[in-house]
Amino acid sequence: MAKSNESEERAELHAQLWKIANELRGNMNADEFRDYILGFIFYKCLSDRVLAEAKTILENDEVDYATLSDDHELHDVIVPAIEQSLTKPDVLGFFLSPSELFSNVVKLSHDSNRSLIKKLREVFTNIERRTLGRESEGDFQGLFEEIDLDSSKLGKSAEDRNKLIGTIMAHLDAIKFDVNNAESDLLGDAYEYLIGQFAAGAGKKAGEFYTPQQVSTLLARVVSEGKERIRCVYDPTCGSGSLLLRVKREATRVDRFLGQEKNPTTFNLARMNMLMHHISVQDFSISQGDTLTDPEHRGESFDAIVANPPFSAKWSADATFSQDERFSAYAKLAPKSKADYAFITHMLHHLSEDGTMAVVMPHGVLFRGAAEGHIRKHIIEKMNALDCVIGLPANIFYGTSIPTCVLVFKKNRDAGKNKDNIFFIDASAEFEKVKTQNHLKDEHLNKILETYQKREFVDKYAYVAPISEIAENDYNLNIPRYVDTFEEEEPIDINAVALEIREIDKEMAAIDEKLKGFCDELGIEAPF
Numbered sequence: 001m002a003k004s005n006e007s008e009e010r011a012e013l014h015a016q017l018w019k020i021a022n023e024l025r026g027n028m029n030a031d032e033f034r035d036y037i038l039g040f041i042f043y044k045c046l047s048d049r050v051l052a053e054a055k056t057i058l059e060n061d062e063v064d065y066a067t068l069s070d071d072h073e074l075h076d077v078i079v080p081a082i083e084q085s086l087t088k089p090d091v092l093g094f095f096l097s098p099s100e101l102f103s104n105v106v107k108l109s110h111d112s113n114r115s116l117i118k119k120l121r122e123v124f125t126n127i128e129r130r131t132l133g134r135e136s137e138g139d140f141q142g143l144f145e146e147i148d149l150d151s152s153k154l155g156k157s158a159e160d161r162n163k164l165i166g167t168i169m170a171h172l173d174a175i176k177f178d179v180n181n182a183e184s185d186l187l188g189d190a191y192e193y194l195i196g197q198f199a200a201g202a203g204k205k206a207g208e209f210y211t212p213q214q215v216s217t218l219l220a221r222v223v224s225e226g227k228e229r230i231r232c233v234y235d236p237t238c239g240s241g242s243l244l245l246r247v248k249r250e251a252t253r254v255d256r257f258l259g260q261e262k263n264p265t266t267f268n269l270a271r272m273n274m275l276m277h278h279i280s281v282q283d284f285s286i287s288q289g290d291t292l293t294d295p296e297h298r299g300e301s302f303d304a305i306v307a308n309p310p311f312s313a314k315w316s317a318d319a320t321f322s323q324d325e326r327f328s329a330y331a332k333l334a335p336k337s338k339a340d341y342a343f344i345t346h347m348l349h350h351l352s353e354d355g356t357m358a359v360v361m362p363h364g365v366l367f368r369g370a371a372e373g374h375i376r377k378h379i380i381e382k383m384n385a386l387d388c389v390i391g392l393p394a395n396i397f398y399g400t401s402i403p404t405c406v407l408v409f410k411k412n413r414d415a416g417k418n419k420d421n422i423f424f425i426d427a428s429a430e431f432e433k434v435k436t437q438n439h440l441k442d443e444h445l446n447k448i449l450e451t452y453q454k455r456e457f458v459d460k461y462a463y464v465a466p467i468s469e470i471a472e473n474d475y476n477l478n479i480p481r482y483v484d485t486f487e488e489e490e491p492i493d494i495n496a497v498a499l500e501i502r503e504i505d506k507e508m509a510a511i512d513e514k515l516k517g518f519c520d521e522l523g524i525e526a527p528f
Contacts, residue, residue, distance in 0.1 A: 010189060010190070013175070013190045014190055014193045014194075016175055017037075017041070017175070017190055017193075017194055018193075018194065018197055020037065020168065020171045020172065021033065021037045021194065021197075021198075024037075024164065024167060024168050024171070025037075026153075026164075028153050030197075030198045032153060033198075034194075034195075034198040035146045035147055035265065035269075036147060036154070036168065037168065037194070038191065038194060038195070038198075038269065038272065039144065039146070039147040039272075040147075040165075040168055040169060040172055041172060041191065041194075041276075042191075042272045042275070042276060043102060043123075043124075044102045044169075044172050044173070044177060045177060045275070045276055046094060046096065046127070046275070047096055047100075047101045047102035047103070048102070048177050049092060050086060050092065050094075050095060050096045050101065051065060051066060051101055053082075053085075053086055053091065053092060054082050054086070057082060057085060058078070058082075061078075063078060065078075065082070065098055066098055066101055066103065066104065067098070068098040069098065069099070070099060075098075079097055079098065082095070083095045083097075083130070087130060087131070087134055087136070089134070089135040089136055089280070089281050089282045090280065090282060092281075093131065093134065093135065093136030093139065093140075093280070093281035093282075094127055094130065094131060094136060094140060094281075095127075095130050096123070096126075096127065097126075100122075100123045100126065100127075102169070102172075102173060103173055105119055105120065105123060105169070106166065106169040106170055106173050108166075109162065109163070109165070109166025109167075109169065109170065110166075115158075115162065116162050116165055116166050116169075117149045117150070117158065117161060117162055117165065120149055120165070121149060124143075124144035124147070127140060127143075127144070128140050128141055128142070128143060128144070135281060135282065136281040138285070138287075139271055139274075139275070139281045139284070139285075139286070140271075142264075142268065143268055143271060143272065144268075145264075145268070146264070146265045146268050149161065149165065191272075191273060191276045191277075192213075192242060192245070192273070195210055195240050195242065195269070195273070196210060196212075196213065210239060210240055210242060210398065211239065211242055211243055211308045211360070211397075212396055212397065212398075212439070212440075213242075213246070214396075214439065214440035214441075214442075214444075214445050215308070215360065215392070215396065215397075215406075215440070216242055216243050216246035216306075217246055217250065217445060218358075218390075218406060218440075218445060218448060218449065219243060219246070219247075219306045219308075219358040219359075219360070219406065220243070220246040220247040220249070220250040220251070220306065221250050221449055222356065222358045222388075222406070222408055222449075222452065223247065223304040223305070223306055223356045223357065223358050224247060224250050224251035224252070224304065225356070225453070227251065227252070227303070227304070227356075228252050228253065229252065229253045229254075229255070230247065230251050230253065230254045230255070230303055230304045231255050231256065231302075231303055232254075232255060232256040232257070232258060232300075232302045232303065232304070233247045233248075233251075233254055233256075233257055233258070233302065233303075233304040233305070233306065234258045234259065234297065234300075234302035234304070234305045234306075234347075234350060235258075235259040235260075235305070235306050235307050236259070236260050236291040236295075236305075236307055236309070236343065236346060236347060236350075237260070237261065237262070237291060237307055237308065237309045237310065237343070238259030238260060238261050238270050238286060238307075239261060239266055239269075239270065239308070240266060240269045240270050240273055241257075241259060241269070241270035241271075241273040241274055241286065242273070243306045243307070243308065244257045244259055244274075244284075244306070245257075245273060245274070245277050245279075246306075247304060247306060248277065248279070251304075254304075255283065256283050256284065256285075257274065257279060257283060257284040257285075257286075258284070258285050258286075258297060258300075258302070259284075259285075259286045259287070260286070260287045260288070260289060260291045260295070260296050260297070261286065261287075261288060262288070262289065262290050262291070264288060267286065267288040270286045271286050274286065291343070291346060292315050292339060292342050292343070292346060293315070293316060295326075295346070297350065300350060301350055301351065301352040301353075301355070302350055302351065302352060302355060303352045303354060303355040303356070304355060304356060304357075305347050305350065305351055305355065305356075305357040305358075305359070306357075306358055306359070307343065307347060307357075307358075307359045307360070308359070308360040309339070309340070309343040309359070309360075309361075310339075311340070311361070311362045311400065311402070311404075312337070312338040312339070312340055312362055312364065313338075313339045313340075314336060314337055314338075314339065315334070315336065315339035315342055316336065317333045317334060317335060317336040317339075317342070321333055325349065326345055326346045326349040327342070327345055327346075329378070330345060330374070330375045330378050331374070331378075332371040332374045332375060333371060334371060334372065334375065335370070335371055335372065338364070338368070338372065340361055340362065340364070340365045340372070341365065341371075341372050341375045341376070343359070344359065344361070344365070344375075344379075344407070344409075345375065345379075347359060347409075348379070348383070348385060348409060348411075351409065351411055352411070353411050353412055354411075354412050355410070355411065356408065356409070356410055357408070357409040357410075358406055358407070358408050358409075359406070359407050359409075360392075360404055360405070360406055361404065361405055361406075361407055362402055362403075362404055362405075363391075363402070363403055363404065363405055363478075363479075365405075365407070366389065366405065366476070366477035366478050366479065367476045367477065367478040373474075373475065376475055376477070377475040379409075380422070380467065380470060380475055381467075381471070381475070383411070384413050384414055384419060384467075385409045385410065385411055385413065386407065386408075386409055386422055386477075387408045387409060387410045387413060387418065387422065387423065388406075388407070388408035388422065388423040388424075388425070388452060389405055389406075389407060389408075389422065389423070389424050389425070389477055389479060390405060390406040390407075390408070390425045390427060390448060390452070391403065391405050391424075391425065391426045391427055391428045391479045391483075392404045392405060392406065392427060392428060392440075393427070393428050393429070393430070393431040393438045393440070394428070394438065395436075395437060395438040396431065396437070396438045396439065396440060398437075403428055405479070408452075418455065420466060420467055420468075421464050421465055421466050421467060422464075422465050422467065422470060422477075423452070423455050423462070423463075423464055423465070424462065424463045424464075424465055424479055424482040424483050425448060425451055425452060425461065425462045425483070426460075426461060426462070426479050426480075426483040426485055427440075427444065427447070427448050427461070428479075429485065430444045430447070431444060432444075460483065460484060460485045461483065461485075462483065463482045463483045463484075465482045469482075515527075
């Protein structure tokens with residue numbers, strides 16, 4: 001019953017937030033309004049957590065933190081003490097004064113003599129400023145810079161912008177966020193839901209920050225299989241952080257979450273997403289930058305890596321990278337026009353000896369030749385690190401209709417029972433079509449995972465390919481070479497077809513004769 005109630009509560013919260021987003025975004029595109037609505041939800045979440053912690057600290061003092069105005073006699077005693085406590089990394093790592101709480105700030109929208117926008121700027125600045133020199137500094141700096149409160153998209157005049165922002169905040173203020181329930185994590189789940197909804201409306205741009213939930217689940221379960229504890233999970237192109245968070249949900253225990261993201265807007269979204277899901281500032285590190293040219297986590301290794309890098313992106317492939325320890329062992333670099341294998345080898349370098357890595361790639365990585373073929377051969381022949389190839393349906397990612405695959409890598413295969421083979425799964429034909437997008441249903445996902453775990457031949461679906469067979473195919477991994485999905489057509493009875501054609505000819509001759517009669521009656525030439 002409890003689960004049923006939680007499910008209903010979850011669905012209701014999703015519906016409420018999405019309704020607010022649709023009603024208030026006006027003429028803005030989905031990805032434009034996303035930054036505002038998600039930013040204000042995040043601000044409310046921070047505010048509610050501060051209020052909850054402050055209430056706990058002050059529960060024996062008969063003081064309501066939210067009503068401690070700046071001129072209250074106890075303000076200068078209580079507020080600094082609360083700040084000192086809450087900014088510790090093992091508590092919250094951030095702080096808001098009573099006047100900066102969401103519910104107090106939203107009241108300014110009704111006060112014609114005070115500026116809501118001015119106050120919000122002050123609040124966002126103070127949140128970042130108070131983390132300076134603290135462990136949480138890197139998690140908050142620049143976090144609100146994408147929320148442009150002066151954008152004309154919010155309204156032509158300051159009064160219009162003030163009114164719209166006030167309306168958004170008032171709607172959110174009316175919703176109760178159960179921020180302390182880390183177990184059910186309704187708010188974090190709702191945040192993920194909104195990110196997914198905005199991704200669906202953002203078209204091609206969505207691929208920069210969001211991996212469909214079922215694909216995320218597939219990768220997360222693969223890398224967490226058989227592990228009681230994941231010390232650190234890593235995503236070098238983490239987008240909104242959805243893959244990292246999915247590992248948190250699917251694994252028994254994850255200690256730390258590390259990621260890197262190039263896009264500054266998405267980088268901010270990922271950090272917000274971590275905090276929304278009750279990840280302590282001590283336990284995650286999301287960095288901004290280009291993973292290939294400016295990697296943040298040199299020298300570190302991870303026992304779980306998940307990624308959905310940009311498909312066939314361009315990169316510099318500068319000759320100096322030939323000396324980089326991430327690429328030097330392969331003797332060749334991934335081509336400038338396709339960085340797929342640059343991402344793969346970067347991740348393999350960071351994968352621990354007993355780790356598992358699952359990465360989404362375009363099908364081209366399976367069979368393209370030249371430098372990519374050389375690198376692929378090295379990974380299979382010299383490293384024996386490729387464990388499984390899973391073919392996914394086309395058109396399941398936002399912004400591209402191409403078919404994709406999941407590649408699973410392990411470094412310790414030589415010590416295992418599967419060291420002499422690579423497992424192939426062709427799940428490309430099993431999906432549900434919803435409007436213009438294809439989706440993996442639970443039954444499709446479960447079939448993939450059950451097949452992956454059993455690692456057995458399944459007619460027209462899965463095949464255990466000996467390494468010797470792959471070598472005979474010149475290390476070409478194109479899935480149809482190994483999983484035969486050919487369906488024989490029913491035999492055609494030529495004699496029956498000939499008889500059918502004769503009958504059709506007779507019928508046509510009768511029709512022609514009838515038409516000729518009509519033409520004769522009308523005194524016109526027949527058209528045949």
